[in-house]
Amino acid sequence: MFISRENTAFYLKDLETSLGKAINITIVILVMLSSMIFVAQTYQLTESIRLVLNIIDTLIVTIFAVEYLLRLWSAENRISYIFSLYSIIDLIAILPFFVGAIDISYIRLLRWFRILRLIRYIDRKFLFGHVSTEDGTIFTRILFTLFAIIFVYSGLIYQVEHPANPEVFSTFVDAIYFSIVTMTTVGFGDVTPVTQIGRLLTVLMILTGIALIPWQVGDLIKQIIKTTNQVKTICSGCGWDLHDENAKFCKICGTKLFSNDFK
Numbered sequence: 001m002f003i004s005r006e007n008t009a010f011y012l013k014d015l016e017t018s019l020g021k022a023i024n025i026t027i028v029i030l031v032m033l034s035s036m037i038f039v040a041q042t043y044q045l046t047e048s049i050r051l052v053l054n055i056i057d058t059l060i061v062t063i064f065a066v067e068y069l070l071r072l073w074s075a076e077n078r079i080s081y082i083f084s085l086y087s088i089i090d091l092i093a094i095l096p097f098f099v100g101a102i103d104i105s106y107i108r109l110l111r112w113f114r115i116l117r118l119i120r121y122i123d124r125k126f127l128f129g130h131v132s133t134e135d136g137t138i139f140t141r142i143l144f145t146l147f148a149i150i151f152v153y154s155g156l157i158y159q160v161e162h163p164a165n166p167e168v169f170s171t172f173v174d175a176i177y178f179s180i181v182t183m184t185t186v187g188f189g190d191v192t193p194v195t196q197i198g199r200l201l202t203v204l205m206i207l208t209g210i211a212l213i214p215w216q217v218g219d220l221i222k223q224i225i226k227t228t229n230q231v232k233t234i235c236s237g238c239g240w241d242l243h244d245e246n247a248k249f250c251k252i253c254g255t256k257l258f259s260n261d262f263k
Contacts, residue, residue, distance in 0.1 A: 009074035042172040061097040154179040161198045183209030
C-alpha cells in the first residue's frame with residue numbers, strides 16, 4: 001500500500017493513535033538503548049559481547065538514518081526542516097557512524113549527543129497522563145535538561161581523556177563523577193584532564209555549571225513554590241484544572257471560575 005508524504009509526516013509526529021504511539025515509543029526506546037550501549041562500551045567487555053553491542057548499535061543507527069530520511073522526505077519545507085533544531089540533533093545522532101568510516105578525528109564525539117533526541121518527546125501527550133499539568137511538564141523538562149547536559153559532557157570528556165589518561169578516566173562513572181564535581185564547582189581536584197581538548201571541555205563545564213545549572217534549579221524551585229500555591233479548579237470553558245488559589249478567571253480561556261468548579 002502506498003504511503004503518502006502527509007501520512008508519513010503525521011505518524012512520525014503523532015502521539016494519539018496506536019500506530020503513532022508505537023512508532024514514537026520505539027524511537028525513544030532505541031535512543032535510550034543506544035545511550036546505554038555507549039556507556040556499556042566504556043567498561044571491560046569480552047570481544048563477543050562487544051561485537052553484539054556493535055551490531056545492535058549499527059541496526060539502531062540504520063533505523064535512525066531511515067527515520068531521518070523519512071522526516072526529510074515528508075517535510076513540507078525541506079530546507080526549513082534541515083536547519084531546524086530537531087533535524088540538526090537527528091543528523092548529529094547518525095553522522096558519527098557514517099562519517100566515522102573515513103576516520104575523521106573526534107567525529108565519534110558527536111554520538112554522545114544522541115540522548116538529545118529525547119527532547120521532542122518531553123511532552124504531556126507522550127507521557128500518557130503521568131505528567132498531567134503544565135508545571136509537571138516544565139518540571140520534567142528541567143530535570144531532563146540537567147540529566148542531558150551531564151550525560152553529554154561525561155561522554156565527551158570520557159571520549160577525549162580515556163585514550164590519554166585511562167587510569168583516571170577508566171569508565172563512564174569516572175567521567176560522570178568528574179562532570180558533576182566540575183559543573184557544581186566543587187572541584188576536589190582528584191580527577192584532572194591532561195589533554196588540551198579535555199581542559200577546554202572542563203572550562204565549558206565550569207561555565208555551564210555557573211550559568212545554566214543555577215538557572216535550571218532556580219526554575220525548578222519556582223515551579224515547586226508555584227505548584228504549592230495552586231489548587232485544582234476545573235474551568236467550565238476549557239477544562240483546565242490548575243489555577244492560582246485566588247484566581248477568578250481561567251488563565252487559559254478567560255472563563256470566569258465559580259465555586260462549584262472546585263473538585
